[in-house]
Amino acid sequence: MAAPAPAGQPPSATRTMGDRLKALIRYPETGITVVAIVIAIVFELLNGAFLTSEVPVLLASTAQYGLIAVGEAMLMITGEIDLSAAKIYSTTPFFAFYLSAVGLPWPAAIPLALVGAAAIGWLNGLITVRLGVPSLISTLGMLFLLNGAVLTVSHSQPARTPENFINVFLGGDQQNAGTGITQIAAFLWLVAIALAFTVVLRRTRFGLHTIAVGSNLLAARELGIRTERTKILNFVIMAVLAGFAGIIESCASGSIDPSAGDNTLTLYAIAAAVIGGTSLFGGSGTVIGALIGSFVVASLNDGLPLVGAQAGFADVPLGIAIVAAMILNIKLTALRARQV
């Protein structure tokens, strides 16, 4: 590594440097960015091939967690959560597959499959918001329901992903699936979607209302914000992103696997959102943080085995990171308050 590590800054920083640092900690993404860089550097130092040869694999996993993490971050900002995300992820490609099998061309089959995902999210939201079932429970129910339905309908057998799906989403044919550009493509989708939702969250009425609903539901109601609609719409966004991630994954792997959406995928995505700076209390969180958090989760999962750790060991630092991130979040909020 030619570039000096950021930790090598002299402690005798100037006043403006200190001010800049202070301004920097106001951004909730700062912490996770530093962590991501440190992890990348450490793995690169331990295994010279980490950044160079592992990038496509790493970015593909980042995309997988990230698309769901973006949805979970939005939903967690409203104060809700979706445990069924991984099952929506495995269900949606089957929607597309069956629609395609009955003769619909991909421009109809894939959007309709995503509408199906949206309907699942809408149902999650409706049960949570209108009937007052905590989202932890309503989406837990949905998790099992979808799992059983997909396994039954597919007879637990994977299906081949239609080739035109792959061409559309990954910019390559099936022979290239799993290599080079096709894996980067999923990550590029994630970056575009994360940037779009950052704008949605910070610069649209819907986004500000999303924060308001999670931060102070009563106030939002008093100001005439349609709180129920805002929450339900975020459940829908979550579901569509999870469904989209499932379709992308089915293109990358070339098969639609009923067991693809393992529940740890949902948990990794929630972990990514949390270590990215999104609070489970609602009101605060960032989409870009969720993206970088996904990179950290992917780095731990893919990177630790590369430097000689057992495959399962990655969950140890991940577990510590989740709790540490939450503590840091609470402390930083207090620190920011003191600065004003």
Added chain:
Amino acid sequence: MSVDADVPKLVDAPELLRAEGVTKNYGPSIVLRGLDLRVARGEVVALVGDNGAGKSTFIKILSGFHQPTAGTLYWEGREFSLASPTQARARGIETVYQDLALVNDLSVAQNMFLGREPIKRVLGFPLTDARAMRIKTREFLDQVGIRLNSVDSLVRDLSGGQRQSIAVARAMQSQPKLLIMDEPLAALGVREGAHVLKLVQEIRRRRDVSIILIVHNYSQIFEVCDRINFLFLGEIVLDVATSEITEEELIRMVKSGLGAKPAAASNAAGI
């Protein structure tokens, strides 16, 4: 308050709001039983009463949250009803709730426009106009004499008085005809409370906005109100101009004339 002399007298001010026989039941419990109230344009009316007298229920009706079980509301002489908070705001009724309805995780400027953000189209997408929100927020705060370091500060980081002032500035921003303030002093210290009363007096001096001030303790607000209405068990039992009565007389009246009832209410509430 010494500034009282500058406040123009209300002479033949037209009626803005009248409530006649407003009743509200929640299931078997009757919260309002035939409440009558009149507010003239530019008038500041204090609505006082013990906990459970029905103050909150009445303002929830005026701000469109609840509909009365019976009774009639008149706005500028014409009968009207409110189906939602949005309708109340559209009519020019702004409410500063006791909880202030501020969102801690949004900035001062974002709170100022929450629920009616100005929109600017960028490449066809309707984005909120952050710059306009900042500039206008600074204007509004200047108008009501509030100084803040930055309108980008999160509301979480402000003091109680600053928060109350921001809530009032927000309510005034749409140039309402009626401003309802629910217990604006309840959570404030003496100095911060005085600042908020000054704000009310400032609005009153212009005589173009009517104010209903919900208070628990009327001695604090005697100076800024034109009339005091005493609400007891869902009815207005006393309606008196502050110019026709001194604070001491009012206290004596409440204790003697109305004495039995309010005392009973206080006991019932366990105070």
